[in-house]
Amino acid sequence: MTTSIPIIAFSELLLVTIQGDVSDEQLEALRAELCERIQVTRAKGVLMDISGLTLVDSYLSRTLVALTTQSRLLGATLVMVGMRPDVALTVVDMGLRLEGVNAVATLEQGQALLRRLALASGQEGGHGHHNT
Amino acid sequence: MDTTTLERFSLNGSEDVVRVRLAVRTWMRANGFTLLQQTKMVTATSEMTRNCVTHGGGGSAELQQLRDGERLGLRLRVADQGPGIADLPLALQGGHSTTGCLGLGLSGSKQLVDDFEITAEPGKGTQVHITQWR
Ligand SMILES: Nc1ncnc2c1ncn2[C@@H]1O[C@H](COP(=O)(O)OP(=O)(O)OP(=O)(O)O)[C@@H](O)[C@H]1O
Ligand SMILES: [Mg+2]
Numbered sequence: 001m002t003t004s005i006p007i008i009a010f011s012e013l014l015l016v017t018i019q020g021d022v023s024d025e026q027l028e029a030l031r032a033e034l035c036e037r038i039q040v041t042r043a044k045g046v047l048m049d050i051s052g053l054t055l056v057d058s059y060l061s062r063t064l065v066a067l068t069t070q071s072r073l074l075g076a077t078l079v080m081v082g083m084r085p086d087v088a089l090t091v092v093d094m095g096l097r098l099e100g101v102n103a104v105a106t107l108e109q110g111q112a113l114l115r116r117l118a119l120a121s122g123q124e125g126g127h128g129h130h131n132t
Numbered sequence: 133m134d135t136t137t138l139e140r141f142s143l144n145g146s147e148d149v150v151r152v153r154l155a156v157r158t159w160m161r162a163n164g165f166t167l168l169q170q171t172k173m174v175t176a177t178s179e180m181t182r183n184c185v186t187h188g189g190g191g192s193a194e195l196q197q198l199r200d201g202e203r204l205g206l207r208l209r210v211a212d213q214g215p216g217i218a219d220l221p222l223a224l225q226g227g228h229s230t231t232g233c234l235g236l237g238l239s240g241s242k243q244l245v246d247d248f249e250i251t252a253e254p255g256k257g258t259q260v261h262i263t264q265w266r
Contacts, residue, residue, distance in 0.1 A: 055174050058179060058240065086172075
């Protein structure tokens with residue numbers, strides 16, 4: 001019954017989309033899969049779209065922190081995109097901190113943030129900006 | 133107050149945690165609870181059912197509809213026959229976990245619902261009731 005969380009490569013980034021209600025197994029699988037994809041693609045950035053994610057409990061908050069840290073250790077910056085307002089309020093009321101997790105509202109903002117970080121660290125973002 | 137049982141679940145693994153979360157979400161959405169009320173209750177449901185599975189060795193859950201005059205509420209009862217909790221005040225305080233986790237499941241969930249009751253005498257298992265009113 002376990003469907004996997006999709007990871008899509010586009011313009012030197014990885015895009016992860018988490019939708020609806022996800023199980024612990026799906027999240028564990030995502031952690032392993034994302035490590036592998038970062039290693040294989042040498043992606044410097046990961047955009048994680050959670051605009052369709054309906055809850056962040058303590059398990060998910062641990063997972064988001066773990067995904068952020070493991071990405072950093074592999075040389076990629078992870079940016080979480082589009083947390084729902086009801087989820088954000090719930091996270092705060094629970095006392096969860098999501099420490100160290102980068103968050104933006106839209107995919108465009110996420111891409112802009114990753115570009116800025118790449119420039120700041122003097123990395124080459126490849127030759128052209130748009131490879132389609 | 134009228135209490136009606138809506139559904140019963142046995143809790144043995146993380147797929148059961150998902151099943152209860154979905155049942156809570158579906159019922160609350162269908163009964164006019166706000167999105168924030170839904171998300172808070174679903175999140176607390178997730179914490180309590182997972183505690184039952186991971187700390188209590190599994191158990192059972194029951195969803196109840198509460199009606200008090202005009203007020204409509206949803207209650208989740210979770211019970212296990214596990215070890216109970218030796219220092220309940222400490223566990224409820226938050227930041228204390230016996231499994232190296234954050235230890236925010238109990239303390240956090242208490243903030244999310246309208247009503248939170250727990251009994252966890254060592255040797256008698258753990259029983260948690262959480263309720264959200266519309
Ligand atoms: N059903 C239960 N049976 C036995 N012990 C429990 C049960 N629920 C909670 N506990 C005890 O209370 C402690 C605190 O629970 P809480 O949910 O707050 O934190 P956690 O489960 O350890 O970590 P987190 O929920 O943040 O991932 C647990 O570490 C555990 O020792
Ligand atoms: Mg817990």
